[in-house]
Each structure stands twice: as structure tokens, then as C-alpha cells.
Amino acid sequence: MASSDPDGRLLLLSPEDDVLVARCPLPAGTVVALGGGLESMLAAALPAGHKIARHAVAEGARVLKYGAPIGRATRAIAAGEPVHTHNLRSDWTPTHTLDEARARDEAGAREQATRGGP
Amino acid sequence: MRGWLRQDGRKGIRNAVAVAYLVECAHHVAREVAWPLREQDVHLIGFPGCYPNDYAQRMMERLCTHPNIGAVLLVSLGCESFDRYGLAAAIRASGRPVETIVIQKTGGTRRSIEQGRAWAAAQHAALAAVATVPMAVSELVVGTVCGGSDGTSGLTGNPAAGRAFDLLVAEGAACIFEETGELIGCEHIMAERAITPELGAALIAAVAKAARVYATLGYGSFAAGNAEGGLSTIEEKSLGAYAKSGRSPISGLLKPGDQPPGGGLYLLDIVPDGEVRWGFPNINDNAEIVEMIACGAHCVLFVTGRGSVVGSAISPVLKICANPATYRALAEDMDVNAGRILEGEADLDAVGREIHALVLALGGGWRSASESLGHQEFVLTYKAFAPAGPGCLPESARRP
Numbered sequence: 391m392a393s394s395d396p397d398g399r400l401l402l403l404s405p406e407d408d409v410l411v412a413r414c415p416l417p418a419g420t421v422v423a424l425g426g427g428l429e430s431m432l433a434a435a436l437p438a439g440h441k442i443a444r445h446a447v448a449e450g451a452r453v454l455k456y457g458a459p460i461g462r463a464t465r466a467i468a469a470g471e472p473v474h475t476h477n478l479r480s481d482w483t484p485t486h487t488l489d490e491a492r493a494r495d496e497a498g499a500r501e502q503a504t505r506g507g508p
Numbered sequence: 509m510r511g512w513l514r515q516d517g518r519k520g521i522r523n524a525v526a527v528a529y530l531v532e533c534a535h536h537v538a539r540e541v542a543w544p545l546r547e548q549d550v551h552l553i554g555f556p557g558c559y560p561n562d563y564a565q566r567m568m569e570r571l572c573t574h575p576n577i578g579a580v581l582l583v584s585l586g587c588e589s590f591d592r593y594g595l596a597a598a599i600r601a602s603g604r605p606v607e608t609i610v611i612q613k614t615g616g617t618r619r620s621i622e623q624g625r626a627w628a629a630a631q632h633a634a635l636a637a638v639a640t641v642p643m644a645v646s647e648l649v650v651g652t653v654c655g656g657s658d659g660t661s662g663l664t665g666n667p668a669a670g671r672a673f674d675l676l677v678a679e680g681a682a683c684i685f686e687e688t689g690e691l692i693g694c695e696h697i698m699a700e701r702a703i704t705p706e707l708g709a710a711l712i713a714a715v716a717k718a719a720r721v722y723a724t725l726g727y728g729s730f731a732a733g734n735a736e737g738g739l740s741t742i743e744e745k746s747l748g749a750y751a752k753s754g755r756s757p758i759s760g761l762l763k764p765g766d767q768p769p770g771g772g773l774y775l776l777d778i779v780p781d782g783e784v785r786w787g788f789p790n791i792n793d794n795a796e797i798v799e800m801i802a803c804g805a806h807c808v809l810f811v812t813g814r815g816s817v818v819g820s821a822i823s824p825v826l827k828i829c830a831n832p833a834t835y836r837a838l839a840e841d842m843d844v845n846a847g848r849i850l851e852g853e854a855d856l857d858a859v860g861r862e863i864h865a866l867v868l869a870l871g872g873g874w875r876s877a878s879e880s881l882g883h884q885e886f887v888l889t890y891k892a893f894a895p896a897g898p899g900c901l902p903e904s905a906r907r908p
Contacts, residue, residue, distance in 0.1 A: 401663065411659060411738075413850045415833070438831065438850065439659020439813065440738035456662070458693060460744035474741065480741035482692050482719060484726035487735045 396425030402444070404457030409441040409454070410475050422470070430470025441473045453478055509871030511542060511643035512578065515603035519643045520575035521806045521871045522549060523635045524822065525628050528572060529554035530595075531588035537611055538583040541624035546882060548632050551577075551821040553886045560589040563764070563780075563891040568595055570765040570802040573602040575823050578638070579631040581624055586612030605631055643823030643871060645651035646680030646771055650867060651800030651808040652752045653686060653794035658737020658813030658831055662748020664846040664859070665811035665830030671860025672809065673773065675840045676867065677756040682768035684800050686754045686776040688718035689729035689789065694750040698775075701758045706899030710761050714777040724784045733814050737831075752811060761900040763893045764799035769901055776800060781894040794818055795883040797825065807870050809863060817841045819883025824876045826866055828859075843877050 395402050400410040400422055410424065416436040419424055424444050436442060441455065447467040452459045461478045471477070475485050511519030527550060529538035542552040553571055555564045572580045572595065580599050584592045592608055592665055599606040607627050614620045630883040642765045652669050654661055661895060673683045695715035699708035701857060722728050728742035759772030768774050779789045790796045793816060797808050801823045808823060810816065817840045829835040832847025843864055848854040870876060 397604055403663075406835040411663065413663075437659075437738060439661075439663070440834065441659070441740070455744060456744075456747045458747055460693075460699075460747065461547070465714050465749050475735050475740050478740045480728070480743060483726070483730070485730060485735055485741055486727055489735075493540040 400442070403455060406457055407454050407455050408444055408447055408453045410444050412438050412440050412442075413438045414438050414500040424469055429468055432470070434472065436472060443467045443469055443471050443473050445469045447473075509643040509645070509705045509868055510640040511575070511647070511871070512638060513641050514575050514625065518575040518804065519641065519647055519828070520577070521643070522576040522824070523578040524549040524551050524576055525579045525581065525631045525635065525636060526572055526577050526822065527552050527583065527624065527628060528568065529580060530584045530590040530592050531558050532556035533585040533588065534583040534611060537617055537620045537624065539607075540621045541581065541583065541628055541754070544625065545628055545632060546884065549814045550628050550632060550755060551654045551884050553888070555587075555590060555888050557890060558588045560591070561890050561892075562711065563889060563893055565591055565594065566765050567798070567802050567888055568600045571798070571822060572599050573604065574801060574822055575804065576806060578604060578635040580606045581628050581631075582606065582608040582903055583620070583624060584608060584610045586610045598690040605634075644680075645676065648676065648806055648867070648871065649684065649768060649804040650676055650681055651684045651686070651776075651803070651805035652807060652811070653793060653796050653800065654690075654749050654752060654811040655818070656812040656814035656816035657734050657739060657745055657748065659739055660737075660831040660850060661811055661813040662751055663830070663897075664849040664856075665813065665828045666748050666751040668844075668846045668849070668856050668859035669809045669811050669828055669863060670762070671856050672863035672867065673752070673754035674756055675864045677754070677771065677773050677862065680771040682761065682771050682774065683756075684768065684774045684776050684803055684805060686778055686796055686800060687729060687749065688714045688775070688779050689722050690742070690746050690749040691715050692719050692728070692746045694746050698750065698753070698758065703757050703759055704899065704902040707758065707761060707902055710897060710899050711758065711775060714761060714775070717781070718779045718789070721779050721784055721789060725788060727788075736865070737814050752809075753797070759903055761896060762803055762892070763896050765802045766896060767804045769868050770903060774902070776803060777896075780891045782892055785892065786890040791889060792887060794820060795889065798886060798888055809867075815841070817878065817883065818885045819876070819878030819881070821884040821886040824870050825883070826863070826870065826876045827878055828863060841877050841881065
């Protein structure tokens, strides 16, 4: 792994990258070093392989990982903030997720539990 | 390694009987024939469609004459459009025993199953008596695919598979990587590795074709689980997937069913040519695995982060798990724990050497996890391809 990693729990894959990748699951509240003396506290848990911004990224800017563009910021991203489908979009084809379907299913299950049975 | 020598000079690392249905209407009979013999290397393959398709016909011919296959039972309903005569002739010409059961002529389901089982069992017994010959790494064809990818795939499993590919290519093996729809954004760095400028241009054109086809279909080669695993966009997934190719020069561009003309690294172009027809290029990972096997792949390296459990008919699949948590959750399905790299317990070179050693072990008769668990998935659908262009195989073009 690159020796320039600012924090042993995060990977900087290429020096010009805008993101750091979690090499292990990091719980909410973890304080991580972003490099250049910057620190940030994770507002939510960061699973292994997920990304956070290494520095502030402007809306519309290309985001680099592995030294290559992985899409564009759909809004301004603060240093230390997770970078994922909520603030990054592809320059090729849109990303398909089951996030809305899962939220509907979980809401339905909660409602069923409140009513007491099917 | 040891192999079974075939009439065309290729050697197989397995000596299986294929039971092939030629339309969905014959699927049940073929499955019933193969099922009780599934642990004796009797594998079920087939094509479900009733309409003729040149691609499917060619794929079935390549698969039924694959070096890992020693004999073939064809199961036909009797009225489908698939050319069972042409397929049987190709198998016979390859020196393999072939038998066709036509359900409408045999007298129905039960008699077809009985006759099929008797033939397959007899072939299995005959194949078990065939002696093997020594086999060199330079005689191997190895494919690689990634599936159920997550944010760890591009950090550990894919680059480790790339290191294994570098070792195999250096020893003269033919290695095939694929899924041009997952190389979007990588085409220019990839083209710089081509052995000729013409091939480089062909590689760029293949990725451009994939981008066009997926844009038409509205989805990239990207599943919801990829995003749950931390991958945000198709270009991010592509950069990770590209690492499977390793660092060797790229010697050629193949279409499904093309055999590599010699050792080296090849890209398989799996996206159909012409206007977009019949839906997604490959509807799942197994469709890709089948196409690499049709190119002659003796085994397939499968890198997963989320945790795919699939194997394949015909050729063993070696499962490389990129994510250490997934490895612990699904250890029985995995052959290699590349996630050790994230935990600081191994480096890419060490895992690459481990994968290389396991490929050679497969050639010595060792069985991979998916193989031992009985996974024999198989998918073949409709497609259309134009033959590979003149710049696609520069080395073979130079040969007389």
C-alpha cells in the first residue's frame, strides 16, 4: 500500500486522488487523518472499500480515484464527507441502486410490525 | 500438470461428458439424465431458444469440442430449429463420441431419460479409463472475470489476479480478460499496451461499442450490489476491473468462440455487433464465463467482493475473494482470501503467486471450491457477432 497514506485505516491510491478508501470498517465518530494536517470525524459508519473526500470538492468537478476520473460531484463535497451515489454521478451511464426499494420495504415491514401481524 | 490429449492437439484438464439440450423443451430430460451423474463429471449445458442463431450454433460447437469434454450427448425435442445434425457432425469430426436422443422419436420422457443415462454412464466409464499425458503451462488457456464486485475488488482481488496473469503469460499461457462494458474510461491506457497501433485502435473501438450499447439499454454493467459495496459509478468499477488484466502487453482481441492463436494476453469482446438486439450483452456473470470457456479456457479466475458462489459447467472456476469480511462469511465458497492484503497479512505479489499455484493445481486434478460444491451453472442466449477484424490478431496474421 502507498506509504503516503495519511491514516493507516485509509488508502490514498494515487497522489492526485480526491478520495481516500477505507481498508477496514470504520465506526461513526472515528476521527481520521486526511493528510496535510486535516482531520475529520466520520458522521456515519464507513464500510470497507467505501470512500471519503480527502479535501473539499466543488459541485460539477471531476473526482479522481486510481489517478483517473470516476465521475462528477453533483454538489459541493466537504473534506471528510463520504463520496458515493448521493453526491457523485457517472459521466457514462447512471448508477442503478435498490436504495428506494429497500426503504419502501423497511417502511412496510415497520408498519406491519406496528399493526401486529400480516 | 496432466491432461487428456484431443485430436486437435489441445489437452483438457478435465474429461467430462456434456449433456446438451438443444431447446428448452428438452431441458428437463437432459437435466434428469445428468443429475444422478453430476458428481461423475457429467455436465449439463444447452440452448433454450427455438429460433436459429449462428452465434449459439457456433458456441455450442466450441463448447462440445472443448478440451475438457470427452463425449457429448445431445438431447433434442425433435421439432426445434437448432441444427442438431451440424452440431453432431462437428463433434464427430473432433474425434469425440456423440449420441443424439430425439425425444419425439424415442417414445417420450421416461425412455429418453433411461437411454440417455445409460449412454452417459457408459461414456463416463470409458473416459475414466483413458490415460493422461503431461501438460505444460504454455498449453493452458485461462480466463478471468469479476462478479459481485465491491470497493475492495479493485484494491486486492483484481490486481492479484492480474499478477497471476503476468506469471502465466510469462510462461507462455494464453490469458483472456473480458467485459468491455467494464473497461469504460480505461480504453486509452489499455490501447497503449497493444502490440500494434491497429490492435490499439480495435481495443478502443470495442469499448466505444460497449459504451454505445449500454447507453442504449439504459443501464451500465453495474448491479445494485456494486453500489452497496461502495462502488459509485461504472467508471469506478471499470478501473478496478481493468486491474485483472495485469501488466503484460495485449496480443489480440477475440470474439466469443475464437481460440487464442498462441500464448499472451487477449481481450474478449463480448458485446454483439450491429444494431442493439435481444437485450443485454451478457445477462449475468455465467454468460461471460461460458464465452471464455468457448474460447478454450481450461479454468476461470473469478474475483468477487460481495461474494458470488457460482461455478460453471465444463471448466473449473477458481474463486478469489477480495473482501476479508466476505471471505469469513462465505469461506466454503472461496479458494483464495485476497482480503488478507487489506489486513496487512499479504501483498499483491504473494496472492498472485498463490493464484498461479492453484491454477497449476487445477491442472493436476485438484478441485476448486465451486467445483467440489457441485456448481455447474450455464447460460447461453441470443447474440450476433461480425468476425474479428484484420488488426485484431497481429501475431497470427504474420504467420503463414
